Amino acid sequence: MLEPPGQGKAGRAADGGAEAGFGTRWPDADAGGPGTGASVPAAGPWGPEQAAEPDPPAGRRRGLGRLPAWAGILTVLAAAALGLAYTVASHREPGRMLGTFVVAGTVVAATTIRARSAYAIIPVPALAYTVAAAAAGAIHDRAVDTTHTALVLSAVQWTASGFIAMTAATVLAVLITLARWLLSLRNAR
Numbered sequence: 001m002l003e004p005p006g007q008g009k010a011g012r013a014a015d016g017g018a019e020a021g022f023g024t025r026w027p028d029a030d031a032g033g034p035g036t037g038a039s040v041p042a043a044g045p046w047g048p049e050q051a052a053e054p055d056p057p058a059g060r061r062r063g064l065g066r067l068p069a070w071a072g073i074l075t076v077l078a079a080a081a082l083g084l085a086y087t088v089a090s091h092r093e094p095g096r097m098l099g100t101f102v103v104a105g106t107v108v109a110a111t112t113i114r115a116r117s118a119y120a121i122i123p124v125p126a127l128a129y130t131v132a133a134a135a136a137g138a139i140h141d142r143a144v145d146t147t148h149t150a151l152v153l154s155a156v157q158w159t160a161s162g163f164i165a166m167t168a169a170t171v172l173a174v175l176i177t178l179a180r181w182l183l184s185l186r187n188a189r
Helices: 010-013 069-089 094-111 116-120 124-140 148-160 165-189
Strands: none
Touching: 069 094, 069 116, 069 124, 094 116, 094 165, 116 124, 116 148, 116 165, 124 148, 124 165
16 A cells, blocks of 8 residues: 555554544644654654554444344354254254344344444345245255256245244344334434
């Protein structure tokens, strides 16, 4: 990365958090640095390369309810993958445990992503369950020599066995999204 003239890592650290990934801001003429007549602030007790960063603005803090939508989607997919692994390891057809993993992953994802992008979680549980159920069922029944038609009919049955779990996960995602949206509107006032 090209450095602005006369500014190193210590100057960027004092530049409002450019090192921490909060965006890059070029220094103002009165911000300090060589040749400006202003003094450069001390880097902190950790040295110039590990200077303490100021707290980010409230909208950019990390934590509960601050993750991007893609992290929530990956959470649901990871929960479905764990349910798939458990189903395959227990030598069972897809059903209750796979659904439990998907519902739990949906609740975690819907509560940890940003309120304004929580709607992105709504279609994910049904799709994740369908793919995981088809994969688990195909692995479970691979020893049986079946035709493509029998596999398709079995896949429909595997998906139908998780209908209640898919519905519950989708309804929970909608309710959590709606509740978080209403809370964000109330807090904005």
